[in-house]
Amino acid sequence: MATTRSEKFPLRRRDVAKALIANRGRLLVVAGLGAPAWDMTAAGDDDLNFPLWGAMGGAAMIGLGLALAQPRRRVLVVTGDGEMLMGLGAFATIAVQRPSNLAIVVFDNEHYGETGMQLTHTAHDVDLEGIARAAGIRGASTVRDRAGLAKALSVILKKPGPVFYDIKVRAENLEFVLPPKDGTVLKDRFRKALLGRNAAR
Amino acid sequence: MTHWTDDVFEVLVEAGVRQAAYVPDAGHTRLIQRCHAAKRITAVPLTTEEEGIALLAGAWLGGQRGVLLMQSSGVGNCINMLSLASACEFPLLMLVTMRGQWREFNPWQLPMGRNAKRILTAAGVACDTVAEPARVAAVVANAAAGAFGNADRRAVLLHQKLMARKTFGR
Numbered sequence: 001m002a003t004t005r006s007e008k009f010p011l012r013r014r015d016v017a018k019a020l021i022a023n024r025g026r027l028l029v030v031a032g033l034g035a036p037a038w039d040m041t042a043a044g045d046d047d048l049n050f051p052l053w054g055a056m057g058g059a060a061m062i063g064l065g066l067a068l069a070q071p072r073r074r075v076l077v078v079t080g081d082g083e084m085l086m087g088l089g090a091f092a093t094i095a096v097q098r099p100s101n102l103a104i105v106v107f108d109n110e111h112y113g114e115t116g117m118q119l120t121h122t123a124h125d126v127d128l129e130g131i132a133r134a135a136g137i138r139g140a141s142t143v144r145d146r147a148g149l150a151k152a153l154s155v156i157l158k159k160p161g162p163v164f165y166d167i168k169v170r171a172e173n174l175e176f177v178l179p180p181k182d183g184t185v186l187k188d189r190f191r192k193a194l195l196g197r198n199a200a201r
Numbered sequence: 202m203t204h205w206t207d208d209v210f211e212v213l214v215e216a217g218v219r220q221a222a223y224v225p226d227a228g229h230t231r232l233i234q235r236c237h238a239a240k241r242i243t244a245v246p247l248t249t250e251e252e253g254i255a256l257l258a259g260a261w262l263g264g265q266r267g268v269l270l271m272q273s274s275g276v277g278n279c280i281n282m283l284s285l286a287s288a289c290e291f292p293l294l295m296l297v298t299m300r301g302q303w304r305e306f307n308p309w310q311l312p313m314g315r316n317a318k319r320i321l322t323a324a325g326v327a328c329d330t331v332a333e334p335a336r337v338a339a340v341v342a343n344a345a346a347g348a349f350g351n352a353d354r355r356a357v358l359l360h361q362k363l364m365a366r367k368t369f370g371r
Binding site: 089097184 | 263
């Protein structure tokens with residue numbers, strides 16, 4: 001395959017994943033299917049991670065439902081460019097609700113990593129930041145390097161949202177670091193960790 | 202006598218529903234209004250029905266119950282996202298107003314009207330159909346109890362007979 005520009009992007013996805021949850025505190029994490037789920041697992045699997053093995057296009061909406069249910073907890077959705085492109089309407093739906101505790105981050109390597117590294121639309125300059133902003137998510141932004149990431153971290157983790165960041169990351173195939181794949185296990189461990197005794201209801 | 206949609210609203214409140222996601226349908230107009238007006242319910246308009254399946258999964262992760270209001274034409278939009286509900290055994294309550302079933306004016310509504318039930322069933326959602334106004338609340342209450350009590354996927358198909366006939370001014 002010919003070299004594509006994203007193979008030279010400076011940010012590495014596993015480093016960004018680590019930085020996002022270095023001091024996760026009470027953070028609730030939804031990770032979109034494919035590489036973002038493996039990245040967040042590599043950075044540190046946790047009962048309060050909900051990694052997806054399917055449901056393509058649904059990660060941001062799962063984050064919205066969680067953010068509305070838990071307004072006092074920060075909710076971070078980390079997903080891929082292909083996954084986000086499949087559910088662009090979520091930007092509009094989230095903008096209508098304006099959840100101040102929701103942050104969505106796309107690890108944008110401009111490729112479908114799980115299916116043979118085909119180019120996604122973002123490789124052709126489709127602009128997720130612009131789409132998010134036009135939908136009504138103010139302050140949507142794109143990060144391309146370390147300095148940008150350093151500035152973005154506090155916004156992603158603390159600033160009243162909804163927050164959207166498109167983080168351009170290098171296209172690379174990394175070792176699989178897989179979370180549990182039994183959906184009932186993932187759901188139950190998350191609810192038990194978050195809700196304690198009330199998880200049974 | 203109250204309208205059946207008011208009965209359904211009371212059932213949803215009683216069932217502890219806190220998020221009401223919807224793609225509008227004329228048959229759900231009053232229920233959507235009541236959800237928007239209710240303090241304890243967050244009404245979430247969607248751009249497509251599958252968003253609602255994902256939203257309600259997130260709601261349940263966060264400890265809240267929800268409902269998805271839609272019309273039969275939206276059933277097909279949900280199929281792949283329903284694998285999220287099935288794979289993780291998320292409770293799911295869908296109230297589907299039916300078109301293409303009874304004195305339908307628009308032939309484009311026929312494919313999903315005829316097939317909504319078997320498509321939902323094939324995707325792992327158990328369906329109850331109700332056509333009599335007096336029975337709607339009980340059928341919805343039963344589906345809600347099944348969905349939330351047994352972590353099950355349930356849909357109530359609200360027969361087109363329950364709704365005013367749409368004739369596009371003809």
